[in-house]
Amino acid sequence: MHMADALLSPAVGGVMYAASTGAAVYSVKKVKENFDSKRVPVMGVMGAFVFAAQMINFTIPGTGSSGHFCGGMLLAAILGPYAAFLTMIAILLIQCLLFADGGILALGCNIWNMAFYACFFGYFCIYKPFMKNGMSKGKILAASLLGSILSLQLGAFSVVLETTVSGISELPFGLFVAAMQPIHLAIGTVEGLITAAVLIFIYQTRPELINAETTENKFSLKKILTIMAVIVVLVGGALSLVASSNPDGLEWSIGQVSGKEELEASGGVHDSLANVQEKTAVLPDYSFGNDNAAGTSVSGIVGSAVVAGLCILAGTAFSSAKKKKKAKTE
Amino acid sequence: MSKISSAIYEVHYMDTIASKDSPIHRIHPLAKLIVTVAYIWFTVSFDKYDVTGLITMVVYPVALFSVSDVSFSHSLKKLRVVLPIILLMGIFNPIFDREPRFLLFGVTVTNGMISGLTLFIKGFFTVIASYLLIATTKIESICYALNILHVPEILVTQILLTYRYITVLLSEANHIFEAYSLRAPLQKGVHHKVLGSLIGQLLFRSIDRASSLYDSMVLRGYNGNFRHSQLPKARRQDYLYPVLWCAVFAVLRYTRITDIIGNLFV
Numbered sequence: 001m002h003m004a005d006a007l008l009s010p011a012v013g014g015v016m017y018a019a020s021t022g023a024a025v026y027s028v029k030k031v032k033e034n035f036d037s038k039r040v041p042v043m044g045v046m047g048a049f050v051f052a053a054q055m056i057n058f059t060i061p062g063t064g065s066s067g068h069f070c071g072g073m074l075l076a077a078i079l080g081p082y083a084a085f086l087t088m089i090a091i092l093l094i095q096c097l098l099f100a101d102g103g104i105l106a107l108g109c110n111i112w113n114m115a116f117y118a119c120f121f122g123y124f125c126i127y128k129p130f131m132k133n134g135m136s137k138g139k140i141l142a143a144s145l146l147g148s149i150l151s152l153q154l155g156a157f158s159v160v161l162e163t164t165v166s167g168i169s170e171l172p173f174g175l176f177v178a179a180m181q182p183i184h185l186a187i188g189t190v191e192g193l194i195t196a197a198v199l200i201f202i203y204q205t206r207p208e209l210i211n212a213e214t215t216e217n218k219f220s221l222k223k224i225l226t227i228m229a230v231i232v233v234l235v236g237g238a239l240s241l242v243a244s245s246n247p248d249g250l251e252w253s254i255g256q257v258s259g260k261e262e263l264e265a266s267g268g269v270h271d272s273l274a275n276v277q278e279k280t281a282v283l284p285d286y287s288f289g290n291d292n293a294a295g296t297s298v299s300g301i302v303g304s305a306v307v308a309g310l311c312i313l314a315g316t317a318f319s320s321a322k323k324k325k326k327a328k329t330e
Numbered sequence: 331m332s333k334i335s336s337a338i339y340e341v342h343y344m345d346t347i348a349s350k351d352s353p354i355h356r357i358h359p360l361a362k363l364i365v366t367v368a369y370i371w372f373t374v375s376f377d378k379y380d381v382t383g384l385i386t387m388v389v390y391p392v393a394l395f396s397v398s399d400v401s402f403s404h405s406l407k408k409l410r411v412v413l414p415i416i417l418l419m420g421i422f423n424p425i426f427d428r429e430p431r432f433l434l435f436g437v438t439v440t441n442g443m444i445s446g447l448t449l450f451i452k453g454f455f456t457v458i459a460s461y462l463l464i465a466t467t468k469i470e471s472i473c474y475a476l477n478i479l480h481v482p483e484i485l486v487t488q489i490l491l492t493y494r495y496i497t498v499l500l501s502e503a504n505h506i507f508e509a510y511s512l513r514a515p516l517q518k519g520v521h522h523k524v525l526g527s528l529i530g531q532l533l534f535r536s537i538d539r540a541s542s543l544y545d546s547m548v549l550r551g552y553n554g555n556f557r558h559s560q561l562p563k564a565r566r567q568d569y570l571y572p573v574l575w576c577a578v579f580a581v582l583r584y585t586r587i588t589d590i591i592g593n594l595f596v
Contacts (some may be wrong), residue, residue, distance in 0.1 A: 002411075002415075004412045004415055004416055004453055004456070004457070005373075005374055005452070005453070005456035005457075006374065006416055006449055006452035006453035007415075007416070007419060007449075007453075008374060009374065009375070010371050010375045012375055013374070021338075022387075024485065025482075026481075028484055028485065030480040031484060032484070036546075038544050040487055040488075040491070041491060041543040041544045041547060042537065043488055043491070043541045043581040044487065044488055044490070044491020044492050044494075044540070044543075045491065045492075045495050045497075045499070045535075045536050045537070045543060046511055046536060046539035046540070047491070047497035047537055048491075048492050048493075048496045048498065048499040048500075048536070049499055049532065049536035050493075050535075051492070051496050051499065051500065051533060052334075052496070052499035052500050052502060052503035052532060053503065053512060053529050053533075055333055055334045055337060055500065055503055055507075056334075056503055056506075056507055056520060056525075056529065056532075057517075058529065058587075067555070073417040078533075086484065086485055086488055087480075087488055087492070089488070090485065090488035090489045090491075090492045091492060094469075094489065094492060094496070096460065097460060097463070097464045097469075097472070098340070098341065098344055098493075099337075099340070099411060099465060100408035100409070100411045100457050100460060101411050101412070103370070103412075103456055103457070103460060104366065104367060104370055104456075104459075104460050105370045105371065105374060105456070107514070108377055122567075151493030157575075163419070166418040168419070168423055168445075168447070168449060169376070169419045169420075169422060169423065169424065170423045170425075170426035170427040170442055170445065171419065171425065171517075182388060187431050188340055193522070194525060194526075196526075197525050197526025197529070198523075198525075198526050198529045198530050198533065201527050201529075201530035202530055202533065205530070206534065209533075209537065210364065225434070246349055248492075256407075256417060261478060265524055289347075302592035302595050302596055303590075305385075306366065306519055306595065307589050307593070308385050308386070308388050310367060311388050311389050311392040312388070314384075314392070314395065314396075315392035315395060315396040316396075318396040318397070319396045322396075322399075
């Protein structure tokens with residue numbers, strides 16, 4: 001579910017950075033409130049643990065294929081939601097830099113889609129209410145399964161929203177949703193089953209490792225849902241501002257005057273010049289649309305080829321000259 | 331090589347190339363971080379049909395590969411992760427956006443084809459830019475840059491500790507997985523019935539290791555604040571580096587430089 005930079009517009013990337021930063025600042029504040037210096041190395045090592053555990057594939061019964069888990073819900077159950085959220089940020093940043101999984105601009109989106117829903121929604125709305133009156137194997141299984149499925153569904157839906165609002169892909173919204181949600185239903189089920197298997201093992205062998213805060217009910221479900229709704233409205237509002245499909249001011253003005261969004265030129269001088277252009281064109285087979293300024297004019301293509309060619313030539317020449325110089329000194 | 335072994339190799343390899351010495355490696359990490367973010371920002375801001383303008387952004391990766399001694403072929407391996415997603419998204423553009431744009435030797439090129447190509451180029455450039463940052467800057471230096479930007483101490487410490495312990499716990503996972511594989515030959519992955527205890531064991535080992543780590547940190551004077559190694563003060567070129575690159579990006583983005591150069595030849 002990692003999003004790449006190329007799938008986003010700068011505005012959507014910026015809005016999601018702001019949203020994720022807000023959640024991170026709040027988490028830092030909450031972790032500092034109950035600061036225990038021993039927790040810092042545990043969080044760091046748990047982050048590395050999630051990396052290592054993701055590398056272990058397991059067989060999916062009856063399919064012959066294999067899968068792995070993401071770890072957000074598991075971290076939230078062991079470290080608590082705030083520490084888990086910060087640990088997930090570290091994991092996603094390292095994944096993006098070291099393994100090119102995700103992107104620097106898309107980091108805000110990835111934190112939101114993968115860490116926020118699992119650590120906050122999955123934990124406060126599903127896991128915590130389930131464990132309110134004590135733990136059991138059945139409750140752990142149900143909470144892990146439901147929490148993972150719902151947080152992955154929300155994450156997948158956010159990916160669709162962010163990509164659609166960015167206007168990069170032509171994939172229709174309905175089709176995109178129909179493709180993403182069922183796949184992530186299966187992934188969420190697998191994630192939930194692994195999370196449950198690990199948590200049940202811990203519960204049976206070292207139950208003291210599971211976050212003790214789960215039985216305290218400081219946050220009500222109603223409060224969390226209200227906060228979630230406010231965040232969704234704010235983020236949705238910000239995204240819709242970025243994604244206005246109305247014509248811009250100039251187009252609107254032209255539309256008011258002429259009834260069309262664009263003016264079409266015609267007449268003697270225009271037609272003569274068009275004929276001259278047609279006769280003098282270097283590549284007569286090319287017949288460009290109206291939107292030449294958008295980057296497909298002949299001079300644009302020639303220019304970009306010249307720039308790219310010169311860059312690569314200069315770079316290759318510089319590298320080989322450097323290698324020769326190095327060889328001489330050795 | 332197994333998936334875990336290749337991940338361990340990858341971490342060590344990136345550590346090694348980031349420790350090299352070149353003019354780019356010597357630039358202040360904050361300057362490199364700013365330039366990388368600016369490059370990605372300008373690159374993705376190009377219009378989805380502006381393929382010729384976008385191509386000029388090749389200037390930055392070519393310059394850095396030439397000066398920094400970083401292998402271009404290794405960077406291509408990084409594309410394996412992100413390329414399938416981008417191709418999957420881009421492949422729908424020619425299908426759903428069939429408005430003809432121009433004829434090329436009798437073949438109609440549609441808007442969707444151009445926007446699909448732009449998406450691919452953007453994906454390529456942005457991944458390469460992130461790779462160039464991590465290939466020329468050690469993770470400790472990036473954390474130092476984040477510290478200067480006032481990213482909370484606890485988050486920076488998380489990044490450092492997680493990074494440092496990735497190889498340790500990957501080796502641990504490798505031992506567990508190899509031991510399992512020897513006892514369960516010809517099996518694809520771990521059987522779901524033992525997955526809980528297998529990952530659980532790895533988790534216990536991780537927590538025990540965190541406990542030892544905490545003890546060793548306390549013995550070295552840790553009191554809740556992590557001390558980062560200080561880098562040398564920023565030099566004149568460290569200030570010039572982001573200013574000049576941002577100016578180049580702005581020129582490439584906001585002037586039709588390809589048209590100007592192209593007009594000289596057409």
